[in-house]
Amino acid sequence: MKIEEEIKQSKFNNAKEKALVNIIYTANAVEDAFKKSLKSHGISLPQYNVLRILKGRKDGYATCGDLKEVMLDKNPDVTRLCDKLVTKKLILRSNNKSNRRQILLKISDKGLKTLEEIYPHFSAVNELLSHVPDDRLEILSDTLDMIRENLQ
Amino acid sequence: MKIEEEIKQSKFNNAKEKALVNIIYTANAVEDAFKKSLKSHGISLPQYNVLRILKGRKDGYATCGDLKEVMLDKNPDVTRLCDKLVTKKLILRSNNKSNRRQILLKISDKGLKTLEEIYPHFSAVNELLSHVPDDRLEILSDTLDMIRENLQ
DNA sequence: CGCGAATTTACGTTAAAACGAAGAATATTC
DNA sequence: GAATATTCTTCGTTTTAACGTAAATTCGCG
Known part of the structure; x- marks a missing residue:
């Protein structure tokens, strides 16, 4: 459905306004889809992202700042x-001896196992985009990159 | 900057995953820009949206469900x-005599004045997209509409 | 009419975000 | 090397979101 119909706004002032509203609205839909697929595992979207980032680390470690x-x-x-991931024993915390301000974080075996369990549900969400041709998705990403240029 | 660089992910598994991450990431940037422009007026983005929706009502009234x-x-x-908008006297609440379950909401004069004050700041955010051609923004919106199709 | 179902709003509780500030460790400058 | 600034993390407090549930009203149907 077109964005005008979904939010029942007869028309937007211009293409910029429409694009910005659409980005926020669509992002909410995307986040909802991901949240739903994470719900049964009892972790939130930001928590999942932390696990993924830690898994992607070559040496395994990252600081809060990272x-x-x-x-x-x-x-x-x-x-x-x-804190919550530590409580669930999905990550481990340790001190950095060479910089004692920093705390090093590392994903645990249980965390890795959790990621593996979640992965199929997560990629199922990705597959909901199968009806959109890849070249359109590439153009979308490029346009989003352009939009952020002056924004932050 | 391209999304891969911003979140320092060397590459995505596929165009779908990249697009979804990019949508969430960009929406956060957009929301931050709007929040910043609203901050001095002491209202949040959802509160602003409520004011705008109420202003757009032909008869002036809307229910919570609307x-x-x-x-x-x-x-x-x-x-x-x-509640918060009522406390700030930006909207008014009254009972609907024909359906006593419903509460009717209406923007107040103070609310209208607040919207007028905010408008220039808000359209300034829109103008941050001036370097993106309108036809690209239109294509973006169309693609986002497609993406939402199977998502919700 | 009387009963159950559906709608609409409000609320209680728990979890999470926002924001600022503090504390500890390190880096920099003179 | 002492003072100052900066970095990195933590914490207190206040808002806001999430989620289920309850209360009140209306609707549908026999």
């Missing part, structure tokens, strides 16, 4: 986010 | 959201 830099939502309180 | 249906974030607790 995560903050890379996460989709800016300025999350990584400390408390990770 | 708002819920149209809002960008689904299933917000409209009651408490509107």
Whole structure:
């Protein structure tokens, strides 16, 4: 359905306004789809992203600052986010001897196993985009990259 | 900057995954820009949207259900959201005599004035997209519409 | 009419985000 | 090397979101 119909707005002032509203609206739909697929595993979307980032680390370790830099939502309180993952024993925390301000985070075996369990559900969400041709998705990504240029 | 660089992910598994991550990431940037422009007025983005929706009503009135249906974030607790707007005297609440379950909401004069003050800041955010050609934005919106098709 | 189902809003509770500030460790500058 | 600034994480507090549930009203149907 076109965005005008979904939010029942007869028309937008211009293409910019329409694009911005559409981005927010669609992102909510995407996040909802992911949340739904994560729900049965009892972890939130940001928590899942932390696990993925940690898994992707070559040496296995990352600091809170590393995560903050890379996460989709800016300025999350990584400390408390990770507290919950530690409680669930999905990640491990240790001190960095060469810089004692930093705390090193690492995904645990249980965390890796959880990721493996989640993966099929997650890629199922990706597959909901199969009806959109890849070249259109590439153009979309390029346009989104352009949009962010002056935005932040 | 391309999304891969921003979140320092060397590459995505496929165009679908990249597009979905990019949508969420860009939406966060857009919301941040709007929030910043609203901050000095002391209202949140959802609150602003409620004001805009109420202003757009022909007869001036809307119920909580009307708002819920149209809002960008689904299933917000409209009651408490509107509580805050009532406290700030930006909207008015009254009972519907023909259906006493419903509560009618209406934007106040102060609310209209607030919208007028905010408008220039808001359209300034839109103008940050001026470097993106309109036809690209139109294609973007069409692709986002397609993406939502199977998603919700 | 009377009963159950559906709609609409409100609320209680728990979890998470927002924001600022503090504390500890390190880096920099003179 | 002492003072200052900066970095990195944590914490307190206040808002806001999430989620289920309850209360009130209306509707549908026999």
